[in-house]
Amino acid sequence: MFTDIQNHSALFKDIFRCLYYEKALSCADLSFRIQLSIPMIAKALRKMVKEGYVEEQGFAPSKGGRKPLLYSLKGDEYFILTVAMDQLTTRIGAVNLHNEKLIAAVNYKLALQDNPDSAEELIRAIENYLILTSVDKKKFIGVGIGMPGFVSVETGINYSYLPTKDVSITKLISDRLGLAVFLDNDSSIIALSELTFGKAKNEDNVMVVNLGWGIGLGMILNGSLFKGSEGYAGELSHIPITEDGKLCSCGKQGCLEAEASLLAITDQAIKGIRQGKATILQNLDINNLSKFEIGDALLDASLNGDQYAIELISEAGYKIGRALAILIHLMNPKTIVLSGRGAVVANLLMPPIQQALNKHCIKRISANTAIVISEIGYEAELLGGAVLVVESLLR
Numbered sequence: 001m002f003t004d005i006q007n008h009s010a011l012f013k014d015i016f017r018c019l020y021y022e023k024a025l026s027c028a029d030l031s032f033r034i035q036l037s038i039p040m041i042a043k044a045l046r047k048m049v050k051e052g053y054v055e056e057q058g059f060a061p062s063k064g065g066r067k068p069l070l071y072s073l074k075g076d077e078y079f080i081l082t083v084a085m086d087q088l089t090t091r092i093g094a095v096n097l098h099n100e101k102l103i104a105a106v107n108y109k110l111a112l113q114d115n116p117d118s119a120e121e122l123i124r125a126i127e128n129y130l131i132l133t134s135v136d137k138k139k140f141i142g143v144g145i146g147m148p149g150f151v152s153v154e155t156g157i158n159y160s161y162l163p164t165k166d167v168s169i170t171k172l173i174s175d176r177l178g179l180a181v182f183l184d185n186d187s188s189i190i191a192l193s194e195l196t197f198g199k200a201k202n203e204d205n206v207m208v209v210n211l212g213w214g215i216g217l218g219m220i221l222n223g224s225l226f227k228g229s230e231g232y233a234g235e236l237s238h239i240p241i242t243e244d245g246k247l248c249s250c251g252k253q254g255c256l257e258a259e260a261s262l263l264a265i266t267d268q269a270i271k272g273i274r275q276g277k278a279t280i281l282q283n284l285d286i287n288n289l290s291k292f293e294i295g296d297a298l299l300d301a302s303l304n305g306d307q308y309a310i311e312l313i314s315e316a317g318y319k320i321g322r323a324l325a326i327l328i329h330l331m332n333p334k335t336i337v338l339s340g341r342g343a344v345v346a347n348l349l350m351p352p353i354q355q356a357l358n359k360h361c362i363k364r365i366s367a368n369t370a371i372v373i374s375e376i377g378y379e380a381e382l383l384g385g386a387v388l389v390v391e392s393l394l395r
Contacts, residue, residue, distance in 0.1 A: 191218020211342025321356025
């Protein structure tokens with residue numbers, strides 16, 4: 001059914017989009033949002049119900065008249081496979097058209113740096129997860145993938161990771177799975193998630209900071225995702241914050257990512273453990289644990305009051321704050337959202353970030369910029385992958 005969805009009318013797509021984002025709406029609600037007459041909307045809804053896209057959801061509470069009939073997408077008729085990648089792991093999940101989980105997401109170890117087999121490993125992980133769902137593959141309308149690196153949506157190539165000898169990753173995966181595949185940079189997908197379901201919803205100018213193994217940025221300008229002329233806008237991670245700092249994977253020194261990302265903090269924690277720092281992390285067998293596992297333990301230790309872990313998080317927070325000061329001076333955003341994996345420790349990051357802003361920002365520019373913590377957090381990239389599929393199919 002979804003193979004020809006792009007050939008449907010603009011009205012069909014508008015209704016589908018509204019119901020996807022708002023879950024359930026009445027005919028009058030849709031008429032107001034789409035700015036078309038109620039009879040036109042009602043006719044389109046009847047057709048969509050007949051074709052199996054939409055179902056009646058019952059009546060809304062009365063506001064002093066007839067109770068309006070609500071409509072929603074048929075939630076469990078079709079599903080979306082969503083993939084959230086970072087430098088060390090890949091999470092794969094499946095949701096229905098109400099963004100409810102089909103089964104729990106699964107975390108696969110998949111290192112991207114210097115891994116020539118990473119694309120094949122990704123495909124095998126997706127194939128494995130599809131088997132776990134026990135759902136007919138024909139019920140999946142597409143696969144949405146978020147990944148770090150310089151990702152070209154147009155060519156389907158990641159110029160940082162997943163080497164494919166200039167073959168489109170989307171085509172490679174699509175040919176193997178027999179499904180429509182869409183990909184984008186992980187930070188852009190997280191920003192898309194925040195724009196549609198999170199803290200950036202109904203906001204015009206928002207910067208969404210992806211705190212993870214790297215540090216990324218999704219830029220929302222005038223209510224839309226801004227990606228620059230070639231799709232690479234928002235490389236906050238490679239803003240230099242020191243002249244002679246650590247060597248970054250990009251080949252430069254002192255980049256924010258090399259100084260303040262979760263990967264950088266984990267490396268520092270491992271060094272401290274070996275130096276005998278007083279911390280609960282001394283109980284870890286760091287020689288037999290992955291960086292992912294040590295990083296997770298570090299976050300947990302900081303949330304449980306471990307002084308050394310909190311110091312590492314705080315030092316990173318100040319450096320992130322210095323980078324945000326530059327961002328505020330350039331973009332003057334209304335809101336900055338701290339999202340991604342690191343949002344779980346955002347309450348610890350906020351004081352040093354604010355300290356850095358107080359020191360490095362011109363108050364007139366920063367006074368009305370709110371820094372908020374994502375409510376979606378670690379789930380933002382998975383949710384954004386589903387949004388990516390829906391938006392791509394409705395273009």
